[in-house]
Amino acid sequence: MAAGDARVSCREMRLDLMIHMKNVMKVYDNGAVALDNINVDIRKGEFVFLVGPSGAGKSTFIKMLFREVLPTSGILTLNGRDIVRMPVGDVPYLRRSLGVIFQDYRLLPDKTVYENIAFAMQVIEAPRRMMQRSVNSVLDIVGLRDKYKCFPNQLSGGEQQRVAIARAIVNNPAIVIADEPTGNLDPETSWGIMDIFQRINAAGTTIVMATHDKTIVDAMQKRVIAIEDGAIARDEAQGGYGYEN
Amino acid sequence: MKIRTSEYFIREVFLSLKRNNWMSVASIGTVAVSLFIFGMFLMMVMNMNKLAQSLESQVQINVYLEDSVTHDSARELETDLKSLQGVEAVKFVSREEAMERFKERLGDQKSLLEALDDDNPLPDAFEVTITRPELVKDTAASIEKLDGVESAKYGQDVMEHLFEMTRLLRIFGFSLMLVLALATLFIISNTIRLTVFARRKEIAIMKYVGATDWFIRWPFMLEGMVLGLFGSLIAAVILRTAYTATVEKIYDTLAFFPLIPEQPFLNYITVIVIFSGMAIGAVGSAVSIKRFLKV
Ligand SMILES: Nc1ncnc2c1ncn2[C@@H]1O[C@H](COP(=O)(O)OP(=O)(O)O)[C@@H](O)[C@H]1O
């Protein structure tokens, strides 16, 4: 489908949809077809695992959601907004409505835990009187209140990822997207992270998480979307990982 | 802009000036040198223009008489001059008067004239004011045809030279300024690039959490503008000092050369120099951050 055909009709803007993808295709500049004909609807409040072998297109899927990459063609709406045709100037405001978490945490090494989280509020010019309360409240959620003065290199990997989660949720996003957030963590620490995700999800936030972690996916019994070679191979409401790793 | 945001920006700017101190010093130095040269040409061109203008506005034909002309025939000549078309007024300047004026102009240097003893080489003359400057050429030509007139001068050579010089100065100054502006832009944008590069992770995170491009850009633009400001301040101080010294020097030695008075001229120059410095700084940083905003 050519980009010009893609229009978001009223029927497609269902109010309870967080993510709507129709015939989404992504071809990178070098010709690599990362995603081909993806059709996915994710409702508000869902918890979705994105699984699949390395190179399947999971990261591309995630990156399209916060518009780091644009689909080559197809329809993609997030919270009712057409993010493909969105003017560039609106992208920052789109990103304020979602929290992004990466495998490598991406914290600022010369800022403390507190400052790293507050930074996310500062740069969107959130009211300062809210800052301390919001940061403390997310520090409580991730259980790092007593480490607020530490620098990232004084924390374990799991703790650093929890800071990243706190930063992702401090502006109250409607959706949290995470690309292999437990990829660098040992199983026990990973469970701590999943526990936090589950609590955030229970509070109403949609979660989309790409992962390799079979144990976690099998145990959590959430919706699983499996991607293989850029196409959806399986989409189960309460699935397991489905691969032998 | 909100207050805490400005605080944040200002802190960022000074942190990074400190972090890149050598590059910052180099940038400030380049800005200072470039703007000093820019300012110098600006002041020269403006002074030449002013000189040309003042010469133009006082067009007057000096009619030098032959030595043989007596006072009586001079009186006749005066009537003839007055009857010429386009002549407004005619004033007789005797050779003695001319010498007095010359002495006055020379001021401190009038001792130079002692070499002449009491010989007065100056001729009697008329100063002819004309109604319209564009008539000067024709009028001078008709005057020169009159009997007893040695020559009629109105300074056309001087003026043509001056215009030619101003034109050359403008072309040369303009090209030089362009080159300097580009060099300055280049070094400022390289300095800012260091800052931007050192903070690329931070920029990426800012983009992920939804900072606008302008919010990200501002601290860098400010940093460029601060570099430009410091450089231009140095240039402005040197320019002001140099101009004041020049004016004094010229007043002592060539009192008749009409330089533009220091005030408010120097203030205009200062404003122009500072504005240019900050503009170059802002543009330089905008150039270097462009690439990093594409996250
Ligand atoms: N920036 C890029 N440029 C070109 N090809 C890319 C780029 N990013 C990913 N790809 C290709 O797209 C495919 C999907 O990659 P990715 O989405 O990272 O998969 P996953 O996260 O599932 O491992 C791979 O073949 C990869 O080589």
Ligand SMILES: [Mg+2]
């Ligand atoms: Mg990946």
